[in-house]
Amino acid sequence: MTDRYASFANSGPGRTLVKRLGLPDPPRLRRHRPGDPLLPGPALLGAAPGGRLRDQVAKILTAAGVELREPAAATDATADGRSAERYGALIFDATGITDSTGLRALYDFFHPYARGLTPSGRVIVLGTPPEACATPREATAQRALEGLTRSIGKEFGRGSTSQLVYVDRDGSPVSLESTLRFLLSGRSAYVSGQVIRIGPGPATAPADWDRPLAGRVALVTGAARGIGAELARVLARDGARVVALDVPAAGDELAAVANAIGGEAVQLDLTAADAPDRLARYLADRHGQLDVLVHNAGITRDKTLGRMDPGRWDAVLDVNLSSQERINDVLLDRDLIRAGGRLIGVSSIAGLAGNRGQTNYATSKAGVVGLVRSMAPVLADREITVNAVAPGFIETRLTARIPLMLREAGRRMNSMAQGGLPVDVAETIAWLASPAAGGITGNVVRVCGQSLLGA
């Protein structure tokens, strides 16, 4: 569960050796600690002429305690493309770009500051969703932004991240705020190269941004260990009353997780025929309604298709997909998920890209993407959002069992040259779970350090 190479590479003698031999150089990632400022340095905020988000973003950042800088006139940046100051973030409002010739504004903004980011710095480009653009020319230019942000994520290095945030013209300002707070902070340490869409939808700013889930009830499945256990902890830290659920066989570990956070432990096999009903009755009795439901439980049963027995197919599809659909349907039918509720699924890079030996797993995880996309418009009427995260290589007991060479490939083949931690997935889910995230639905966000692998 530990990346010994990364620890070594960040030690005194390790650093020297890594540089001399040109070995992979996994940076120490900035992660959130209570009381940390959002950024380790000021943010540089620029905009293409006519941008509609610059002022809104400036207000959000200032209120969040971020020091703002304006891009200097071209002559102030030194000739070799270095600026004197170091920035915690480079943020660019590209919504004013309505034609591909206007993309030059991106170059003008980023070129002089490309090497001016602090380690674990942040790049955020804000755009208009191509499907909401007035003309094909505008849609083309806005879609082009993705090529830039993904390239920057692979180029800037040193733990920096780069994202494209598409904000609808009626996109929720509160959700934009919560998204910027997430992306700038150390909570998004392992999220990079992503495209996030913010739409309308009712969203509520929390009284305390450090406890956005105060007074909310959250159910986490598969909570006994790994990502689920960490998620239970993070949601509780954010103020939620956490119902931690897992199979009876994991009862002891589950109890330990629940006790440590003052939550409840529920032992239940979600694939049992009566599970949805039993869960529904438990929630109705104890909590009335649920605010946050995270379908984190998942299993793998790897085999190539020719060698796979039907039990492996059925078990993976049922745990990872079908049982979740059954539970959603029952909880929604009985009105057990409150307006303002948050459904969150867990997909996987394998679900997006496919994987050898995982036809069953990839099919189930691709299904999670389908579930999110197809349920989002249906649930919007009830003011419930549905999103998923798609983890890449995360350091857990599961990945510790992967053979060394494959494990090293998975760990290093991303922009961070290291695996992520369960907390990285948990923080991403917590962002989507927040009452402020009401404008975010139908999204699938990878937590993969911008893994090279994809579809």
Added chain:
Amino acid sequence: MTDRYASFANSGPGRTLVKRLGLPDPPRLRRHRPGDPLLPGPALLGAAPGGRLRDQVAKILTAAGVELREPAAATDATADGRSAERYGALIFDATGITDSTGLRALYDFFHPYARGLTPSGRVIVLGTPPEACATPREATAQRALEGLTRSIGKEFGRGSTSQLVYVDRDGSPVSLESTLRFLLSGRSAYVSGQVIRIGPGPATAPADWDRPLAGRVALVTGAARGIGAELARVLARDGARVVALDVPAAGDELAAVANAIGGEAVQLDLTAADAPDRLARYLADRHGQLDVLVHNAGITRDKTLGRMDPGRWDAVLDVNLSSQERINDVLLDRDLIRAGGRLIGVSSIAGLAGNRGQTNYATSKAGVVGLVRSMAPVLADREITVNAVAPGFIETRLTARIPLMLREAGRRMNSMAQGGLPVDVAETIAWLASPAAGGITGNVVRVCGQSLLGA
């Protein structure tokens, strides 16, 4: 421009060494030769109960001279998952699957035959586009298909390909036929792991499937060399009158290409202010209207963003994106593209995934995706389709200049363990250019051997 390792690995002594040392084992891919049958063996055709495409597909395949087999009852397949016969293709109509529990039909069909494909065999799954499904449950199951086909592409090996074809309920039968012919044949040798959407839209079956472009006029930009030169040859072979265009500096090579295929050479710098007008007048004078327009011209000017001079940004964006928009607009304004016309752009894996040192190139190629998506609905009214191909690692003079280790990584990190050839891109474009492809618009199809790289 040659992959010496692949030649060696396919030689007598090479095969032995490759097996002994566990080296990458690039198979010799089946490519189209005139007179070849579509498949080297019979096709196994199955369907989930209620599938709406099985009979249509059976008719298409039989007419195309493909021998059809029905899946045996479970007991006929031998116990270890091997069937006795070898199949050129495994084709499954999954449109009857309306719920994730129904996905089991995929396992039942593919498991017994997973090792029953000939080398360079074909896997095709047919589904309903998730956005056109009646219920979220159905959309979820249909989206899950993508996890299966992408995994099979990575698992089956030996030059086999695997695709998911979504067919609208009113999807064009002619376009389904042309797509099946393309995917089964050696023309799609380097296309795998793709998701293709077939909608309505008027499509015309050619009198001769070997000369679908007879009587059509096709313009190819960047035609003097590489992919463009090969494309000119393939479109001419398919019957088109080809207008081969390139910059004046490439005049000699361009003339050679045009002469070899009995086409026309046009020397023009497409970024010149008067280029759209000059091209429009040339086409109007010589041909009246154009049937096929392939924007193949493209350049790279690689540098990291901090070291990139503005000229590199501007040149790449203008050649690869803005000049193409200007030309489209003028030709469309003057009604120089016939109803039934085909616009085809060239994107790139770098445009989808981003790439270090290619912020300019990736931005332009992501823009091509935006152009295709945003123009498709607009042009549908004029019965013109617009699509793009996104090549991965293709063996050309350009890639021959990549440093050895990077070149080897690019070549091997895909399901074929080798680079593609210019003809692979050309055949894919020819499929999209056909009058039969009227039901295909807004698609971006990768020609990358299912490269691991993606977004």
